[in-house]
Amino acid sequence: MGALAEILFGGLFQGSLYAMMAVGLALVWTTIGVFNFSHGVFMMLGAYLAWQLVAFGLHPAIAFPLAILATAGVGWLLQATVVRPLIGRANLVLVVVITTLAAGSLIENGVLTIWGPRSKQLPPLLAGNTMIGSIGVSLHQIAIIVVTPLILWALWMFLTRTRIGLALRAVAQNEDASQLVGLNVTALYGLAFAIAAALACIAGIFMGGYRFMSPVMGADPLLKALIVVVFGGISSISGPIFAAYLIGFFEAACSYYFGLYWTPALLFAVLILTLMVRPEGIFTSRGRGLA
Amino acid sequence: MPILSVEGVTAGYGRVTVLNDVSLEAGRHGNVGFFGPNGHGKTTLLRVISGLLKPRSGRIFFDGEDITARSARAIVGTGLIHVPQGNRLFPDLTIADCMALGAYSARARPHEAENREKVIELFPKLAERWRQRVRTLSGGERQMVSIGTALMSHPRLLILDEPTLGLAPKIKDELCASVLDISKGGVPLIVVEQDIEFLLELSSQLYLINHGTVATEIKPGESIAHSEIMSMYFGH
Numbered sequence: 149m150g151a152l153a154e155i156l157f158g159g160l161f162q163g164s165l166y167a168m169m170a171v172g173l174a175l176v177w178t179t180i181g182v183f184n185f186s187h188g189v190f191m192m193l194g195a196y197l198a199w200q201l202v203a204f205g206l207h208p209a210i211a212f213p214l215a216i217l218a219t220a221g222v223g224w225l226l227q228a229t230v231v232r233p234l235i236g237r238a239n240l241v242l243v244v245v246i247t248t249l250a251a252g253s254l255i256e257n258g259v260l261t262i263w264g265p266r267s268k269q270l271p272p273l274l275a276g277n278t279m280i281g282s283i284g285v286s287l288h289q290i291a292i293i294v295v296t297p298l299i300l301w302a303l304w305m306f307l308t309r310t311r312i313g314l315a316l317r318a319v320a321q322n323e324d325a326s327q328l329v330g331l332n333v334t335a336l337y338g339l340a341f342a343i344a345a346a347l348a349c350i351a352g353i354f355m356g357g358y359r360f361m362s363p364v365m366g367a368d369p370l371l372k373a374l375i376v377v378v379f380g381g382i383s384s385i386s387g388p389i390f391a392a393y394l395i396g397f398f399e400a401a402c403s404y405y406f407g408l409y410w411t412p413a414l415l416f417a418v419l420i421l422t423l424m425v426r427p428e429g430i431f432t433s434r435g436r437g438l439a
Numbered sequence: 440m441p442i443l444s445v446e447g448v449t450a451g452y453g454r455v456t457v458l459n460d461v462s463l464e465a466g467r468h469g470n471v472g473f474f475g476p477n478g479h480g481k482t483t484l485l486r487v488i489s490g491l492l493k494p495r496s497g498r499i500f501f502d503g504e505d506i507t508a509r510s511a512r513a514i515v516g517t518g519l520i521h522v523p524q525g526n527r528l529f530p531d532l533t534i535a536d537c538m539a540l541g542a543y544s545a546r547a548r549p550h551e552a553e554n555r556e557k558v559i560e561l562f563p564k565l566a567e568r569w570r571q572r573v574r575t576l577s578g579g580e581r582q583m584v585s586i587g588t589a590l591m592s593h594p595r596l597l598i599l600d601e602p603t604l605g606l607a608p609k610i611k612d613e614l615c616a617s618v619l620d621i622s623k624g625g626v627p628l629i630v631v632e633q634d635i636e637f638l639l640e641l642s643s644q645l646y647l648i649n650h651g652t653v654a655t656e657i658k659p660g661e662s663i664a665h666s667e668i669m670s671m672y673f674g675h
Contacts, residue, residue, distance in 0.1 A: 311543070314532075318540050321529045324491060328523060329592060330515030330544035 150282045155400045157280065161289050163396025164296035168351040169373035170380070170388040171300065172344030177377070178320040178384070179340040182231060182244040186252030187348055188370025192363060194219040194349025195356040196259050199268050208271050216349045223345025224338045226251055232337060260363045270356035292354045299350065300389055303343070307385070316340060375415065379422050381429020391430070440503055442467045442596055442627060443488070443519070448497030450487045457483040459651045460497070465596070469643030470628040474635060480651040481631045482524055485600050489521035490514040501596070515544050518595030522585050524604065524631075530574035534565050537573065537584050541591025550593045557624075558587040561617055579610035583617075590621070597621065598629045603637070615641075 169191065176184045197218050201211035230247040237243060272288035273295070279285075307313040319326045319336045326333055351369060352361075359365075372395070380391025398418065402411040422430060441464040451457040457480045465471040473481050486492040488499055490511035498507045501519050509517075529537055538558065542551040559566045562583040568576060573584055582602055589597055602618060603611040615637050622628050622641065632638045638645060645657040 311539070314536055314539060315543065317536075318529050318532065321531055322527060324523060325528050326540075327491060327511035328489060328515065328521050329540045329588060330512045330547075331540075332512055 151404060153281050154283050155397065155404050157283060157285060157289075157293075158400030158403065159393065159397030160293045161396070162399055163393035164292050165351055165354055165369065166372050166376050166396055167300060167389050167392035168296055168347055168354065169369050170376035170392050171303065171385050172347040173373050173377050174385050174388045175340050175347075176344045179316055180227075180231065180235075180337050182241055182248075184231075184248050184341070184344065185245055185370070186226060186248040186255065187344065187373065188366030188368075189252035189255045190219055190223055190345040190348035190366070191352040191355070191369055192361070192366035193222060193255055193259060193352070194345070195270060195352030195361050195365065196263055196268075196363075198349070198353050199270055199356065199361065200263070202271060208273075212353055215353065216346045219349035219352075220342040220346040222255075223348075224342040226345075227338050227341035231341070232334060235337075256363050256366075263363075265362065267360035267362055268356070269360055270353060272357040273354075286358065288357050296354075299347070303347075303385070312336075312339070375419055377429075379419060379429060387429055440467075441465055441500075442502055443629070444500045445484070445488065446498045446500070448484070448487055448494045448499065450483060450492055450494040450497075452483075452492075456495075457651050458487065458494070461648075461651070461653055462497075463646050463653055463656070465627065465629055466644065467627060470622055470630060470641050472638035472642035472645045473629065473631045473648055474633065474638055474645065475648040475654070479649050481648050482600055483651075484648065485521055485523075485598055485629075485631065488598065489519065491521075512544075515592060516546055518546060518593065519598070520589045520592045520594035520596070521598040522589045522600060522602070524600035528573055528581065528585050528588070531572055533570050533572055534576075534584055534587075535569050537588045538591050541588035542593075544592060547591060547593040551591065554591050554593060558590050561590070561620060562587055577610075579606050579614060582606065582614060586617070586621075594626050596629065597626050600631045601633065602630070603632065603634060 169187065172190075173184060173187050176182065176187075194215055198208075198212055198215035201214055202208055204211075206214070226248070230251045231244055234240060234243050234247065272286065273291040274287035276287045277284055278287060278290070307317060315326070315331050316336055316339065318329070319331060319333055323333060326336075348366075352366070355361075355365065355369070376392045376395055377388050379395060380387035380389075395415065399411050399415065402414050406414065443465040445461055445463050448458055448461045449456065461480070461484060463471075473484070475481060483492065487494050490506070490509055490513070494507065498505055500506065501514070501517055504517070506514055506517065506519070529540070532540070538555055539551075542548055542554065547554070564580060565583055565587055568580065573581055576584065586599065586602065599618065603614055606614060611634075615634075618628070618630070619641060628641070630638065630641060646653050647655040
């Protein structure tokens with residue numbers, strides 16, 4: 149019983165973080181058709197911005213939303229500077245991998261210069277600990293498990309029930325036809341990047357509340373998010389969400405039975421198998437499209 | 440004054456020139472047909488008119504305004520609506536979604552309800568499949584969605600790029616009848632078609648586009664024998 153509870157809880161918790169990261173990556177891929185390799189840096193930057201605002205004396209309830217908005221702004225700016233000018237070029241996917249990596253590296257070192265290498269920590273969403281059955285958990289983790297599905301649900305509603313969401317899904321499917329119904333494709337690209345950055349910032353705030361922050365804290369979540377989207381498929385946002393939780397449970401189970409050291413190796417083994425059997429991902433069909 | 444005039448347009452992709460000094464006009468009344476062999480610039484010409492491709496030189500006027508430098512989005516805002524070739528459109532959106540998208544521009548939004556009724560009246564089949572994804576529809580239905588989406592944009596001039604391409608004869612006849620209905624409703628059309636019979640019935644003015652230029656123009660009132668068109672098409 150204890151084992152099951154621990155795996156379930158660990159899986160839900162890790163899955164929430166991965167889902168938060170992977171959805172942003174998938175959103176950018178489906179709308180613009182590029183991989184944003186600075187996505188992990190958005191997460192890190194978001195956490196640092198939140199930390200700075202809290203350090204200024206703002207209450208987290210004000211500091212966190214401000215940090216999310218600011219990170220969204222950075223996402224928009226990055227899109228406008230290193231992605232948009234390249235659209236229409238040959239090898240766009242590869243070129244944008246390089247430019248977003250470069251921009252990410254600049255931001256990472258900028259953060260290192262400004263805030264220094266010393267580890268920092270954010271206040272948790274909820275302070276304190278509690279017991280679920282026989283396992284001790286922090287309220288922060290429980291808050292993450294509860295808040296994440298709500299945010300993902302809100303994103304889903306935004307994409308499927310609003311005019312702008314409809315426009316984003318349209319751009320994801322056919323750019324020329326989108327222009328011919330009068331959509332502002334450039335603005336929608338910016339919006340997709342901004343939303344992705346905001347989601348990454350939320351993930352950063354989640355992570356900064358239970359682990360020490362460092363300028364390279366985004367690297368591992370980016371890698372995991374990439375695994376999630378490869379595993380779940382990137383042609384919609386529901387695929388990565390399911391895959392994120394599945395991988396969360398897988399990791400939790402592996403850590404419990406085989407130990408933390410073996411988990412990455414096993415995860416990659418599963419990934420390679422997935423790529424061999426179903427290269428388009430396990431939850432989706434071929435092609436692009438949100439929702 | 441013509442509703443659309445194209446003056447000396449040269450355009451292409453990369454180093455390839457597709458259109459070479461094309462000039463033509465479309466009147467306010469009556470429809471215009473473009474025909475000519477595949478790969479000779481008809482679709483490129485339409486892409487230039489609707490702002491998807493910027494010409495290297497030349498100018499385009501819609502209703503007296505120079506729209507050459509405007510974005511595709513701004514051109515949609517003037518009421519010049521282009522239905523692209525092929526019926527790929529938005530495969531994972533429902534018909535309802537597509538119709539909502541058609542009415543996205545600020546100009547079309549106030550007319551959304553009224554235009555939706557018109558589309559349903561014109562294509563009752565779409566109402567039956569309203570919540571279905573476009574990818575699940577037949578070729579003819581998809582073409583109806585494409586044209587319906589354009590009608591939702593409240594067009595002042597509607598450009599159709601080979602609306603009957605790849606359709607079975609019976610469905611093609613139905614669609615041709617619908618296109619004629621749209622025309623009777625008062626919206627002038629520019630239609631690219633391979634079916635000359637249909638074009639002759641629909642339009643008062645024809646342009647043969649060959650090797651990226653206007654090879655022949657058939658003006659309103661000039662009658663033309665089918666055999667003449669055939670010889671233009673295939674040479675002598």
